[in-house]
Amino acid sequence: MSVTADAAGELLTAAREALGSYYLGVTGTDDQVVRLPEGAAADLARVLADRAGTVRQIVPCSGWQDADLFLLMAWRQRAARGARVHRLYLVPYGNPDMTPVLRERDLDRDSRIDAHLLHLEVIPRAPVPMTHTWLIDEDVVVFEEHGDTGPAGWVVSRRPEDVRAALDRWQQLWTNRHALAHRPPHLAEPLLESADMLHSLARVACTGHYVDPVSCAWYHGIWQYLRLFDMVSSPNWHIGFYSEVLREQLRGRAEPRVLITGAADYGMLACVLNAAGPGVAPDVHVLDVCLTPLLANRWYARRRGTEITTHNVDFVRAGEQFVEEQEPFDLIVSDAFLTRFPSDDAATVVENWRRLLRPGGQVVTTVRIYEEAGAAAGATLVTEYGMRLYERAKNSFWLLRIDFTELLSAAHHYAKRMRSSDQLGGADQVLDFLRRHGFEVVRSETASVAGELAGCDYLRIVCRVAAERSD
Amino acid sequence: MWERAARAGPGATGSPAWLRAAGEDIRAAQAEALGGTEPLLTVQCGLAGGTSALEVRVTVPGRPPVLLVLAAADLRAAVFRGTDPLALVAHAFVARDRPLPPADQLGLAPHAPPRIPAAPDAAGADLAARITAALAAKLDVVVVGDEGSGKAVSAARAARLFAAEGGAAVWIDLRSGAKSPPTVVWELLRLPRHDRVLVVVSRRALVAGFQDTRTIISRLRHAFDLDLRLLTTDTPSAVAAMPALYGFYEQVPVRQPVAMPGQDAAVMYWFACLGLFGIQPLVAVADRRYHPEQLHRLQQRELIHLTAVDGKVYYRLGAGVTPTALVAGQAGLPGRAPPGELIWAYLKMAGADAGRAPLEQLDLVGFPGRDGHARVEGSRNLTFSWELLYRLGEQLDRYCATNPDWDDNVGAAVFAAEALAELGHAEQWRRVAEFVRGRLSYDVPGELPRATGGPTLEEGDFERIQANMIAEDLFLGGRWPASLLGTGVDKARFHSTWMLGVLLGFEGSALERSDGRLDALLATAEHHCAPDGHFYPRRVPWVTARVVLGLCGAGLTYATHDVVRRACDWLVRPVREGGAYAEWWKGGTGSWNRDEATTAMCVVALLRAGAPAGEEVGKAVVWLRSRVGEWTRPGREIDLALALEAILLGAHDWRSSYGRLLNLLSWANEEFRGGLRDLGLPEGTLRAPFAAAQLAALVRVAVSREAAALVEPAPAAAERRPARLEPRLPATAGMRLRPSVTHWREVTRQIEEQLEGQVQRRRAVLRRAAPGGMPVVQAAYDQYTAQLALCRELREKLRERTPIEVIERLVELGDTVCGTGWNGGLSYDDEAGPR
Amino acid sequence: MTTWDRWVARLPAPGLLNFLAGLFAGTGINLLTSSAVGDGGGLSALTVLDSIAWVLGAALVTVAATMLQNAEAEAALLDSPMFEEPERREIRMHQRRPIARRAVLLILGGLLSVILAVVLLPFLA
Incomplete structure (x- = not known):
């Protein structure tokens, strides 16, 4: 089709009109607000930096790209020319890679920027959106704006409500900056990095599991996302207990043999390696019926510069054979494992534990206890679970690659399907059960946790192979 | 002889x-x-x-x-x-x-149709009428019903009606087995000239016999270009089991009448509608609705039983009563409200706790009477939606108790009143309605609403709207005539026209009707509707959409009201032709009602009005969904509410809106709990009450859609449209043939001619051979004859929108007969793009 | 395909049969004429008989050739470029089949006659 020069000109004019229409849609006509597309951040920094007197910046620290670094540099240059720039680096839970953040903070200090690093708790006391925010001279606030999908936009607002909200948030964080700076997570787990990875991996590697004989992808694939928002039972709920006990068990030995049975991800491994400390090189074995968590453990171990041995074994049906093939272990660690099974299978698990341990070897574990029979999860609890995740995730879901709606949907699916066996009963019954199977209890304590769907109690146990069985 | x-x-x-x-x-x-x-x-x-x-x-x-x-x-x-x-x-x-x-x-004899009772019952007459209507539209019709449901009699009655209207009817009873096909031909040879002939084939017990008869009819149609229609009867399970046979038949189901006195049937219908959701109604609620004597009679007949749970007494359906069948059998009869409406009314009447229990069951277990994914697909989150909505209703009640005039914001008051009406909160509604009806005067036909006692608060919003329009004009340059520029717009008229739409919705949904006011508003709408259908200002389609929504709220539709029709036609007319549509709808007011909100409103208005705008609406919904990153941003809850309604009503996967529906409910509850504030956002004061009104409507629509989906045939049995037709348009489905259906027919005719040549040459050869003397040539002849019959059949099925199955079979046939490349220049597409 | 059909399919082409018939006829007539005008003492009865055998053989083969040729012509009328090769073969076979038996008999008769003529040759001298 040939067009004349006039027709081509008309088409270009029409294209410019479309561009104008598009930009109008982006920026809007509110005289209090200017909206810009994602790619305009650099231009924004360039023009505003020249005009700002005092700037208070909140900088989310996760997955920095060159564009983010440019913004930091632009304001740094402004600060070097005399502007007063205060900066708070927000380190979200699940992002322990501090190297780039520390580097930027040091560069800031060299440029006379008053910069601080804040570690956000897994559930921050006050919600803090993980978005860039620049409060300029208390007149205008510039911030990122996210929808459920798509790139974020930038908003420059002089609306009093927006400025006030930004100022309040800033004050709150600034006031607590020292406290939050010294509150890194107990365990530096790179959940923000591995959650997306495991989500993809689960679709390929997950086969059957105790929770689902067909495929546990709905469980393993969503697990770390839910951990990021503290929505699932994990070793973190018992971190003080594990740290203390494991440190006691592992230090003072050269190469303790440690077996982790049942692991949804590398959480337990992180506890073990952390507790081992420098100079101790535990020989860690991880066992699970599904490949996904084993691969996750291997990945994490390599990141920590160590190697582990993984065993893709059904501990109930093939546990006996596994026992025969292994050298005895010094320590078996397992978090919330026994309630995955009905009581007869749990007995098999405990027997296998006992046979795998050397004389005097110990088991460190937690068990959810039921003083009365467990009830099926009502629909309200399931949906409240979803709403809770929504509230917690809505301020930072863009740090993840998973689609927000998919995350909520997968969480709902998890909440409906995940089951915990109540057949072991209450605390006394669990302890009795262990004793019947040849253990003597070294330490036990109950603890109440927020739980997944509802608050619940756990028994934290350290037990040792008994000299004689008590049955 | x-x-x-x-x-x-x-x-x-x-x-x-x-x-x-x-x-x-x-x-x-x-x-x-x-x-x-x-x-x-x-x-x-x-x-x-x-x-x-x-x-x-x-x-x-x-x-x-x-x-x-x-x-x-x-x-x-x-x-x-x-x-x-x-x-x-x-x-x-x-x-x-x-x-x-x-x-x-070789002997043949005529087959006699069944005896038709002299006086047909209502159900029989209705079925015969439906069969006749189906025959008028389609060549092949099957009456689907269980054994003894009167299919054959109704078919005979329809044949008689057919003959009475100038056609000829031939009755074939398949019990005669292999003689059925020649009997068809024999009857036609003895038939005088008629424009239309109906062949009724009954007792389709033998598939083989029916298939041969069907083949002969097909040959007769193609050989002689006869208008030869086929009517047959079969059971639902047989039809479901043979989609290849009945793929293109028009199915006319026998609706089993409920053999009970008329009033009892209506009561059972109510129970059955609730039964779709597994709801066992409280005795207290049922007794308020129906006379105890009626309920007692139904109990005696064991159609319903009493049951007690946790100290409360309920009615449950009798063992033999299937809710789906009962509802389907009575749906559409006079006095039968749609199931969703009855379920919604019950939930409101029953209250929070009584409403929650059955919904909770649904959430976890899914819909009774459905299998697999269909069981749980739509039931998710219903409990929590209901609960949040109920709490929202309580919040709204509390707010309206202390502030029924919404700080003199009539718009906010009206939306709050709509939410209260939707939830059935009569007392609070009355308080708010009193304020609205007192603050505005709108009972003079032809006159736009005006405030009594000074301007209302939301009138000030129109100053801001004007400012947004001016900013938009500066940005885009001179796109409008002077009278429609921001500087030229008549703010008062703009506000009043918008208020006209808002008040129409208010009076249409009023718990206590004011007919005088409603009639006056209708007359005003007629008076102020421009000849081309828009409402002032032409630049702002959301005003026209608001008026259409108001008119629909008053029970008017595209089919029944001229103003609705003209306004809808204007909405879908392209901008270059003076309308409002340009692939989607632009707001015209900058940041105040962005394109997404405006498009959603227009979509909802067109859908509610029942306007024939399937393609425009389909495209706009797809565009709206692509903009999800925009309308889910903080501060855009009105956009979110409108978009969710558009998706719930107009998208094929409408259940995808449920997750965000919950989030919006949660937000609305928080807003009311935290105290409503004007954050300086566009429409800031309207956000919460508008969202409340929308949410009440959305949950009701969700309940209605789920109920309607339950009454539809289960997908495996009744699926005739191929899964590839996505997104499903509200109007007719199928692929659009390009460049045109005429081109396709021409090319198909060429294939037909080739096949005719093949057939004729071989026939000439076979004529000279003894039967069975040339098996190879015979086989080739049979094959080409079958292909020819198929080609003709497919050519007849080519329409503007043709099922993908037909197209694929035709392409395959063309490739076989003419080799690849025969269809150069031909294509077909749906909204997903060309093939 | 039956055995008979295979034989029918392999029947010699009419052209070949005509050629052979020509040879046989020529031989027979030559024998007669050369005996009549030669120095061998004139026509003997054996010579005449031999000649008749040659000519008879030629005639029979000619008739067979004609029958086969007619069948081919019929088949050609029915054939069409639209047909596949198996169909064409079937059409040809179909036309041949009715006359195949007679043609075979004629060809055999002709051959026999020629064999007789050849057998008689040494006795002519």
Whole structure:
């Protein structure tokens, strides 16, 4: 089709009109607000930096790209020319890679920027959106704006409500900056990095599991996302207990043999390696019926510069054979494992534990206890679970690659399907059960946790192979 | 019969003279059967050159004749046995070039239809009327019903109606087995000329027999271009089990009437509707709705039973009562509200706790009576939606108790009132309604609403709207005439026109009607609707959409009201033709009602009005969904609420909106709990009450859609449209043929001509061979004949929108016959793009 | 395909048969004429008989050739470029089959006659 020069000109004019229409849609006509597309951040920094007197910046620290670094540099240059720039680096839970953040903070200090690093708790006391925010001279606030999908936009607002909200948030964080700076997570787990990875991996590697004989992808694939928002039972709920006990068990030995049975991800491994400390090189074995968590453990171990041995074994049906093939272990660690099974299978698990341990070897574990029979999860609890995740995730879901709606949907699916066996009963019954199977209890304590769907109690146990069985 | 052949004498058998005489006997038999009237199919006889056989030509004017060859031996046997000559011809037509059945099996006799009762009951008459309507639209119709449901009688009644309207009806009973196909031909040979013929095939017990009969009918249609319709009957399980056979049939289900007194049927319908959701109604609620005597009667008949749970007493359905069947059987009858409406009304009446229990069951377990994914697909989150909505209603109540005038914001008050009406909170509604009706005057027909006692608070919003329009004009340049620029807009008129739409919705949904006011508003709408259908200002489509929504709220639709029709037509007319549509709808007011919110409003208005705008709406919904990153941003809750309604009503996967519905409910609850504040956002003061009104409507719509989906046939049985047609448009489905259906028909005709050539050449060869003498040529002939029949069938099915199955079969056939590349320049597409 | 059909399919082409018939006829007539005008003492009865055998053989083969040629012509009338090769073969076979038996008999008769003529040759001298 040939067009004349006039027709081509008309088409270009029409294209410019479309561009104008598009930009109008982006920026809007509110005289209090200017909206810009994602790619305009650099231009924004360039023009505003020249005009700002005092700037208070909140900088989310996760997955920095060159564009983010440019913004930091632009304001740094402004600060070097005399502007007063205060900066708070927000380190979200699940992002322990501090190297780039520390580097930027040091560069800031060299440029006379008053910069601080804040570690956000897994559930921050006050919600803090993980978005860039620049409060300029208390007149205008510039911030990122996210929808459920798509790139974020930038908003420059002089609306009093927006400025006030930004100022309040800033004050709150600034006031607590020292406290939050010294509150890194107990365990530096790179959940923000591995959650997306495991989500993809689960679709390929997950086969059957105790929770689902067909495929546990709905469980393993969503697990770390839910951990990021503290929505699932994990070793973190018992971190003080594990740290203390494991440190006691592992230090003072050269190469303790440690077996982790049942692991949804590398959480337990992180506890073990952390507790081992420098100079101790535990020989860690991880066992699970599904490949996904084993691969996750291997990945994490390599990141920590160590190697582990993984065993893709059904501990109930093939546990006996596994026992025969292994050298005895010094320590078996397992978090919330026994309630995955009905009581007869749990007995098999405990027997296998006992046979795998050397004389005097110990088991460190937690068990959810039921003083009365467990009830099926009502629909309200399931949906409240979803709403809770929504509230917690809505301020930072863009740090993840998973689609927000998919995350909520997968969480709902998890909440409906995940089951915990109540057949072991209450605390006394669990302890009795262990004793019947040849253990003597070294330490036990109950603890109440927020739980997944509802608050619940756990028994934290350290037990040792008994000299004689008590049955 | 055969007098002339007999007169020729036994010695002359096989001679040309004898053959001629036999031919004349055949013609005479037809003339006698027709009694002097013109035949539908004309039979002519002549000698088959060079052979001892009679060539029979069956013709209709304007079509090439069908040539049959009757061997002398067959003729001799027929003469000897006194077989009806037309029966012989019919058998020859069916057998084509294969040997005829043995002579003693050539006899045919007419089949009698069942006796039709003199006075049809209402259900029977209704079924016959529906069959007749189906036959008017489609070639092949099947009446679907269980054994003994009266299908055959209704089919016979429909055949009689068909004949009364100038057609001819032929009844075929498949119990005659292999004789059914020739009986069809025989009957047609004896039929006078008619424009339309109906063949009714009953007792389709034998698939093979039916298939052969169907094949003959198809051959007759194609050979003679006859308007030959087929009506058959079958059971639902058989129809579901044979989609290949019934794929293109129009299915007319037998609706089993509920054999009970009229009022009892209505009561059972209510119970059955609730039963769709597994709801066992509280006795207290049922007793308020129906007379205890009626309920007692139903209990005695064991249609309902009492049951007590946790100290409360409920009614549950009797063991033999299937909610889906009962609802489907009565749906559409006078006085039967849609199931969703009744379920919603019950939930509101029952209250939070009583409403929660059955919904909780649904959430976890899914819908009763459904299998697999369909069981749980739609039930998710219903409990929490209901609960949040109930809490929202309580918050709204509390707010309206202390602030019924919403700080003099009539717009906010109206939306709050709509939410209260939706939830049935009469007392609070009355308080707010009193304020609205007192603050505005709108009872004079033709006059736009105006405030009494000074401007209302939301009028100030229109200053800001104007400012946004001016900013938009500066940005985009001179796009509008002076009167429509931001600087030129009449703010007062703009506000009043918008308020007209808002008040129409308010009065339409009012718990206590004010007919005078509603009539005045309707007259005003008529008066202020421009000739081309828009409402002032033309630049702002959301005003027109708001008025349409208001009119729909008052029960008016595209089909029933001229203003609705004109306004909808304007909304879908392209901008370059003076309308508002440009692939989606632009707000015209900058950041105040962005394009997304405006498009959602227009979509909802068109859908609620029932306007024929399937393509425009479909495209706009797809665009809206692509903008999800925009309307889910903080501060855009009005956009979110509108977009969710558009998706819930207009998208094929409307359940995808449920997750965000919950989030919006949660937000709305928080807003009311935290105290409503004007954050300086566009429409800031309206956000919460508007969202409340939308949410109440959205949850109700969700309940209605789920209920309606339950009453539809389960997907595996009734799926006739292929899954690839996504997104499903509200209007007719199918692929659009490009460049045009005429091109496709032309190319198909070329394939047909090629096949005709193949068939004719082989027929000529086979005519000279003894039966079975050339199996290879015979096989090729059969194959090409089948392809030809298929080609003709597919050509007849080509329409502006054609099912993908038809297109694919045609392409495959074309590739086989003509090789690849025959369809150069042809394509087809749906909204997903060209193929 | 039956054995008979295979034989029918392999029947010699009419052209070949005509050629052979020509040879046989020529031989027979030559024998007669050369005996009549030669120095061998004139026509003997054996010579005449031999000649008749040659000519008879030629005639029979010619008739067979004619029959086969007619069949081919009929088949050609029915054939069409639209047909596949198996169909064409079937059409040809179909036309041949009715006359195959007679053609075979004629060809055999002709051959026999020629064999007789050849057998008689030494006795002519």
